[in-house]
Amino acid sequence: MASWYERTLLPKFLACACSGPQMMLQRARLVPRASGRVLELGVGMGLNLAFYDPSRVTSVIGVDPAPELRAMAVAAPRPEGLAVEVLPGRAEDLPFEASSFDSVVCTFTLCSVHSPERTLAEARRVLKPGGRLFYCEHGLAPDPGVARWQRRIEPVWKRLAGGCRLTRPVLPLLEGAGFSTREAESAYLPKVPRFAGWNVRGEAQA
Template sequence: MAGGWWDRNVVPRLIRCACAAPGIMDLRAKVVPQARGAVFELGCGGGLNQRFYDTQSVTSFAGLDPSPMGLEQARGEAARKGWQADLREGLGEAIPFEDARFDTAVCTYTLCSVHQPERVLAELARVLKPGGTLLFLEHGAAPDAGVAKWQGRIEPLWTRMMGGCHLTRPVTSSVARAGFAVSPQGQGYMAKTPRFAGWMEWGAAVRPG
């Protein structure tokens, strides 16, 4: 069932629905408005973050997503917001923008599904200016052994059904290992969400330079 038609037509709708849950939107509202200057959003498909950007603080907006359907939704959100947006199709392992282009990078609920998280984080560091900030909000590996055990059991089927989404990837520690100076801003289980999918971490991470 997974792959091909399912990934192109069903997964974007599932993800948009799941990632627009009220609790998740509340977390987006905490993280995204911190963006400043020239902004790049990885995983911009669906356009769910766009309502939270402060247009008085953002001087330009660009994004990348592998889903044509997701990009169509994001472009619709940009039109409703009334701002110019350079939104491109592609993968985070090869971001099609030059070095040191952006002041802020935003990554929400995306590192769980990329093919090579370490490579993606290296690319995010590359396109940020020295001293630029990566704002992240992700779900991932739970700290509790019992929950982590269930994450490992469920992950193979979950990954197939949810467009490559993983449950067991570490979040904040991965960002720190990529060379960012991390300032955690919060973590915890999302209310009214199964604990195997509900562990969230968010924060700001500065590219040294």
Template sequence: MSNWWDRNVVPRLIGCACTQPAVMQDRAKVVPLASGDVLELGCGAPNLDYYDWNKVHSLSGVDPSPQLLASATRALESKGLTANFMSGVAEALPFANASFDTVVTTFTLCSVQDPHLALLEAKRVLRPNGRLLFVEHGGAPDPSAAAWQNRIEPIWKRIAGGCHLTRPVTQAISDAGFICQPPQGHYMKRTPKWLGWVEWGEARLAGADVASPNKS
């Protein structure tokens, strides 16, 4: 039953949830900032319309879901775009060290098996002055919402493809060795608070020269 659900229901559930207006508005805050050689974690996400293709030299991506990967490939073809999308997980990226100027992660770290390892992999493949652009939902700052997240998460993970509700976002990125700009966050409109806390921003490698411009 679990395998059937994961194959047939979860991709549709993710596709519906991840294209809600509030979610798409948050994607639009960070994806257009990507530049140079770009890697997208969870490339089955509907981000193609938000890239500034005048700034993006190349786009690569990994996604573990065959269904979402196929959907992304069809979207590329329909728009006449090319990208190096492949099956894979964020915790074991099939790319050489220092391959990318930008890593993009949108509503992905909630469902990876090991978010810390995924962030370490993002560090590994980024060039010295590269950037991590993120918009992710996670642990809510409001105690009441956080309490509901803790109650609901065990069931939610089972029905939503391993999606976690309580994971920290900006703090996890900092703990992996990134320097984050002042974090930004809000509760998405028309979304239950236990599901709707989102943080977004830009992070660079610790020790990087933040004054140096990105390749563009």
């Protein structure tokens, strides 16, 4: 059962942390590229929904384990005509048939799932042949000094931020799951603390 903090304060904390101008800019650059039948892993508060292009997308199904966040996603703004369904579910164990989605969208989600390896394996499983994974994640910084601070801060940060890890190596995880990362773009987000600001964004095909 979720604690009082997880039910009441955590959604407010995540709303502030995940909807900053730089993070919303990354979403705006990535999400409109999705097409066809789309699965969004960790739909959370529905912050991506406003950026889908209804002329490219037939439907969006978002999954998230947290009922408080799903309720926010249901009420989140989205373009007129965009078909959206928000379902309970964990990214590591998706209740969908293999090869059933044209696109999978994963933004700021791999940091908080219990198993990023299992999550990415599931993303590959449900993608149709030729389907695309659109990802935007923060993770382990390449600079040793920043990485040291990430490891120091992570135990406290993880408790405050709903299990969010600062030190997951995004590109190695994607490559280990069999995804191509040739189109990856990575940089520190401006005006974001460096311990949480190393960002990797791209489009991958299994």
